[in-house]
Structure formats: structure tokens, C-alpha cells
Amino acid sequence: MTLRSTSAAGKEPKISTSLGDKIGFSSVSTNDGVQIFYKDWGPKTAQPIVFHHGWPLSSDDWDNQMLFFLGKGYRVIAHDRRGHGRSSQTSDGHDMDHYAADAAAVVEHLDLRNAIHVGHSTGGGEAARYVARYGKERVAKLILIGAVPPLMLKTEANPNGLPIDVLDGLRKQLAANRSQFYFDFASGPFYGYNRPGAEPSQAVIWNWWRQGMVGSARAHYDGIKAFSETDFTEDLKNITVPTLIQHGGDDQIVPVGDSALLSAKLLRHSTLKIYDLLPHGLCTTHANIINADLLAFISA
Template sequence: MVWNNSVARLARTSRRKLLTASIMSAMSLTIRSTSAVGKETKAPTGTGETTPPVTSIMTRDGVHIFYKDWGPKSAQPIVFHHGWPLSSDDWDAQMLFFLSRGYRVIAHDRRGHGRSSQVSEGHDMDHYATDVAALTEHLDLRNAIHIGHSTGGGEAARYVARHGKDRVAKLVLIGAVPPLMLKTETNPGGLPIEVFDNLRNQLAANRAQFYFDFASGPFYGYNRPGAETSQAVIWNWWRQGMSGSAKAHLDCIKAFSETDFTDDLKAIAVPTLVLHGGDDQIVPVSDSAVLSAKLLQHSQLKIYDLLPHGLCTTQPGIVNADILAFISARRA
């Protein structure tokens, strides 16, 4: 009985110590923000230990945008724009590859996605592009290459067209949503509104199951006969999606499906590489990449037969090599 009482007292003491330590740890991670236009915020430990900074900027409307910035500051920068509903983590294979080739690589979590602020408003392409402009100005990025996948392709196109003058060298669009996904009178090849309404309904009903099914099926082409699936890839997609805001993801469906990028594409003067999977079940190639290449002033189009929407993950070797050849080529 004495032994049992001692164990109980020890357990209670350990729980109190653990609770105290948890509270102190949580208090020490309070983030300080010092600017309305883009200062880094750091998480002090309160223990004298040195820890990496929580890297983010704060936009003019008070939104913290998380970003990664790897490589020498003197190197040519590559800025990556992720797809819906993911985060900058979706670019791991590309960031590590180009970092090893001597580039400076930067990727951010779009507002409401990943580790950025889960704000209620501003989930539209104008705000997305303005957030990127704040980031590039804060880091003073020049002669930059911007690479966007899916929704990130729309974000990148709008940024380059409206904010990128004198800062951008080249653009790469991969499985990108421009010029317009929605079927309209002037875009008869687009997808009907019911497709996007269905996405919204599934997200609202059971986001966790919806995201798991989405990654397990059409995104990576895992629903095709004979496809070799990767549970690690599926769960990584799910992890990224569930880390973001349901409200932001719901609003972003309208942003990526109903935004018309026609004028943006026409205004882009830098060389642009357009890559797309021939078996893309998310953004049909015939009404996206093919049309975008025609609207751009200086474009190269490459369609990969049988590759899916998530080709940057399923075939990074092919995609990375083609991007490297494009960005390292001298501008004619």
C-alpha cells in the first residue's frame, strides 16, 4: 500500500511538472510582430537557447505569411507558388533539387493555408498576388524565376502581370488553372459550375474524408488502372490540406475556378514555360495549358502524355530537368 501511495504521489508530481513545463513552453512561443509590411517574426524560447526563427511577414491587412528561404542571398531566386489546398511543403522535391544547383529557393504558404494566418477574408487572386508582392519586396527579390502549380499558377500569373515588372526573369506554369476553368459563354470548353459546387459540398460535409479521397484518386492519377499508389504521398497531401483553414479552402475554390486570367497572360512579357500532364483530371489540359500558351507573348508548351495533375510529385525527375533546362538557357 505504501508503494502504491508513493507511486500515486510521484505521478501527481510528474503531471504537475509536465503541466507547468507545457504552459511555460506555450508562453515562450508567443510570436512578436514588428511591421505592417513584412518583418520576420521570431519565437523566443525564454531559456537562453538558440532556436530557428519562425519566418513570416505581416501584410498591410495584418496577415502573417509564412515562408521558407533557402540558399545564398546572392544566388538567382526561384519563387514557388503551391496548389490548393496545400502548402509550401508540396515543393520539397523541387526546392531541394534547385538548391543543390546553386539557386536561392523561396516558397510561402498562401494566406489561410499551411502555417499562414487563418483569416476570414481576402481569399481571392488579387489578395494572393498582393501577398506575394509584399514577400518579394521584403526579400528584395530581383531577376527572379516564378514557378506555379495549379492554383499557384494562377497566383504566379497575376503577380507577374501586375506586380512583377523589373523583378521577374522567367515564369513556369505547371498544371495551372489559367486562363479560366469555369465554363461560360466565352469559354465553352470549361468545366460546369456544378463541378465546383460539388467540391464545396464535399469539403463542407467531411473535409478530412474528402481530402483523403482526392489525394487517393484523381490528383495523382491513383484511380487509373495499374497505377502504383504511395500511401506516404497520400497522407502528406492530406496533412498539408488539413493544416489549413476550411474557410480559406472553401473560398479558394471560387478563386481558382472563376478567375479569368486572360488579360494577365496577355500582359506577361517574360519567357514562360507551360508544362501540363496529358492525363490531368483536375485541370483539363485542352482548356488550360494549350490556351495559355497561345495567349502568352513568349511561351514554350510541353505536354506529358499520361502524367497526372500532381506530376511534380509523381515524376519530379522529368519536371525538374525540363525546368532547369528552361531557366538556365540564355534569353534570346
């Protein structure tokens, strides 16, 4: 069965049901033949919450939040970005336009309406572009957590951004020894485990590493450009739904001053929450705090 569609730059993505449904997992196939894996839990009549994961992870990174909101009676959905997790390890399309179109393919396939979209880190950029480009008739609210918008890269117009040398360094480490790079990344700045007095969780570190290594090195390499060099300024200006911004005050991956504070000014209806001393991976390290504030905003 084939559903109606257009290209990634259009208003509705091309999708079809996947062979994945016949072999025990749920996925949709995009117009360029990429299978996007997704989870869909809870009552089909309940309000849907759609989760967009960070780089280089998968929908598994939302386990805590999905179980929490499932227990509150919501329908929860999360997908693996192309080249990540259980989705196709395609060679092409590792950019925000395709990411947003792939998310739209899942949303249209499930016919989700009045949905809450929650994006962390790179997923925050994906969610913002999806809402701005595709979500006007389907989205109720947006939540950006440790999100990359409006722009991470240092430019003349964005002087406080990350220098390209830093991003080139990430690409160099990934290409040289992806396994070691991911282990070090999770063991250090992502969860703030490099801070004095921090108590690293080996289970959390290895779960991060596991999610990363399941995905494609090509997708993750190209994804660095996607999350760091995409300018979301116009996306944010065009978003009209109420938006909650949550960000760790000690985020070492996406510094709060050049992300959340600027996004709050660009959005029409924003609520900003900065959590002093919390790291980039705050949805895991401080899930109880984040979940409570998510629930308050969603149910308001």
C-alpha cells in the first residue's frame, strides 16, 4: 500500500508501508527508499508525544521519558533517524531537510494530530525544522531540550559559536577510532562526568556507546555538519505553537548562551528553563526533574 507523497522539500513526504511490519518491527519507507524505524506505544486515541533523539544515538535514548509518559496515559512515538539505530544505513540525505521529512513520514503514516514534539540536541533542530515546515496542522506544542538551534557554528553573524576547527576535530576523531571517541564522549562532557565530584555511571556510558555504534559511521560523520552548520533562525521565527526550552547551565556540548537564550528570543511563544550545573545529557542524569517540567508544560 502506498500513501500520497512529494519530495523532502515539499509539504508532505512520500512514504509507504515497509517490509519491516512483516518481520516484527515497525518502519516506513521514504521517497528515496530509506526505511525509518519507529516505536509507537500507548492508546491510539491518546494525545501523541513524538520524541526526536540526539546525535549519534537512537530512539532508545528516550526510554525513560517514553515509559514515564506512557504511564501518564499518553501515546508515545520515537523514531531512529536515517543512518542511526535500526533505520537504513543510507549513504545520502544526512541533512536537516531530510531529517525533518523523515520525521514527517512517520507522523503522516501514523496520522498523528495535536501532537507534542520533543527534541534533544540534534533532535531539537530536527523537531524545529519539522514543526516549521510540516507541522502547522498537526502540532500542538514543541519542546527543545539542550537543542542546537539557532546555529552552533561560529560565523560573522554568530561570533560566539563553535569554531570550525572544533567540529573538524570531532570528524577527525570519529574517522580515526569511532569506538574510542564515543566511549570518551559519553564518559566525559556529554553527561558532565568530567566535572569534579561527578559519579559516572558505567551503564549509562555503555548504553550511549551501544546506541552510537549500532548506527552508521557515514551518517554520524555527515551529521556533524548537519547539526552544527544548519541555521534554524527562520524556522524558529515561523513556529507559532507554544514552545518550552530546557537547557543545562553546564552544557559542554551545546553552550546555553549561544543556543537556548537566542532561541527564546526568536520564538513567538517561548518558555525558557535553565537548569544550573546540569549537563547536556540531563534527560538521563536528571530525568525526574526534566520529566516533571515536561509534564507540567504538556498538560497545562
